[in-house]
Amino acid sequence: MKERVSGALESYLEQIADLQQEHGAVRTSDLAERMGCKRSSVTNALQRLSEKGLINYQSYRPVTLTPDGEKTIAALSRYHRILADFLATILAFPEEFAQQEACRLEHRVSQCTIERMQVYLDFVGSGAKNTASEVNFSQFKKFLKSSTDKPA
Amino acid sequence: MKERVSGALESYLEQIADLQQEHGAVRTSDLAERMGCKRSSVTNALQRLSEKGLINYQSYRPVTLTPDGEKTIAALSRYHRILADFLATILAFPEEFAQQEACRLEHRVSQCTIERMQVYLDFVGSGAKNTASEVNFSQFKKFLKSSTDKPA
DNA sequence: TAATAATGTTAGATGAAACTAATTTTCCAA
DNA sequence: TTGGAAAATTAGTTTCATCTAACATTATTA
Known part of the structure; x- marks a missing residue:
């Protein structure tokens, strides 16, 4: 296993x-903007x-991913996908919130939990077999509406 | 709102x-053992x-919580409880794993998501109304067993 | 009760991740 | 083509959370 890199x-x-x-190319300034930090960081x-x-x-050249980087990204984005999907499909959050929250969680939730999701x-x-679950989803949304929880 | 303290x-x-x-009393060494770190930390x-x-x-005296500390703990342990409950009851993890995972997540999962859980x-x-969901839980456990996922 | 073990704290170092200010490199337009 | 603006980097600082090693305090027990 590769040594896990920090969040x-x-x-x-x-x-x-x-x-x-x-x-195509990746520029320091764009990255800084995306990450909400300074270029020096x-x-x-x-x-x-x-x-x-x-x-x-x-220095001063465009950045590219190495094969290892690509691999890391592939795993990460799978995690992200599953988390966002879970948040939207099971917990009925709007897509945008699900995306944001997935971003924050994907670095902390254990692989095990993600696989289980x-x-x-x-x-x-x-x-087919299990139409009950679909029913449950819409039931859940009703239940949610009737609860005091403010929608995200 | 109080300024959130670090994880x-x-x-x-x-x-x-x-x-x-x-x-009753809280000793540095016990804390160190629990936290898996050195006494100086x-x-x-x-x-x-x-x-x-x-x-x-x-220095050298037993530690106690202030009222603010108590309040912080109350909120935190509610978060912890909900997370662990969700992991055990919905995702069918064994209690022990649910507890551990809750520990790691409670500092990262947004309040909003926890309330939704x-x-x-x-x-x-x-x-009563909704016996379908109970059925689903046992169905899920079967489904889980039949999937390739190794149990935690 | 004095010596020793256990416990707790200080000081100083390290590494991650951010910042500001200063400097360097690149690029574009007059 | 060159001189200034934009972009990128360096240097140095900060905060957090940890460590080791050395020192201080408390507790135990012979």
Whole structure:
């Protein structure tokens, strides 16, 4: 197993992957904006990511992911997907909130729990046999509306 | 609202509350053992908690919670309870794992999400009307067994 | 009750992650 | 083509949370 990288660095890595898709090249300023921090903090993070072999980094040059970086991202974004899906599909949060919350949780929730959420999702989505679960979802939304909980 | 204290300090505070219940007095070594860190780190944490007005601390004396500390603990342990309950009751994890995971998550999961988990629990537990949900739980456990997921 | 073991604290170092201010590099437009 | 603006980096500081090693205090027990 690869030695898990810190939550902060993981976030940088994700934004790098995102920006790469959107703009091809990844610029320090854009990263800073996304991360809500100063450019100098980004440089520092890039250097640490580079030391860990997750990105290719040289001063003043555009950043790219290494194969290891790609792998890390793949796992992470799967985690993110499952979490967001769970929050939206089971707990009935709006997509946007589910995304945000997934961002904050994906670095902390254990793999085990995430896999279990996926199983729960599979279970609920296991259609035909189990229409009760679909019924439950809409029932839950009604129940939610009638509860004192303010919608997110 | 009170200024949220860091996750690490929150953990110390919880263990302090725990130990207080168990042994009356709270000793540095016990805390260190619980937290899996050195005694000196505990001292450091105690000093910071004290500065924030959450505990009464003087060198070489037993530690007690301030009223503010008590309040913080109350909120935290409610979060913990809901999380652990959700993990055990909805995701069908063994109690012990649910407890551990709750410890790690309670400092990160947003209040909003935790409240929603409580609503979901209420919904599922809303007995009579909704026996479908109880059925679902045992169905889920079967489903789980048949999936490739290793039990925690 | 004095010596020793156990417990607790201080001081100083480290690493992560942020910041500001100063400097360097790159790039574009006159 | 060069000179200034934008972008990026460096240097140095801060805070948090940990560590080790050394020192201080309390407790035990011979």
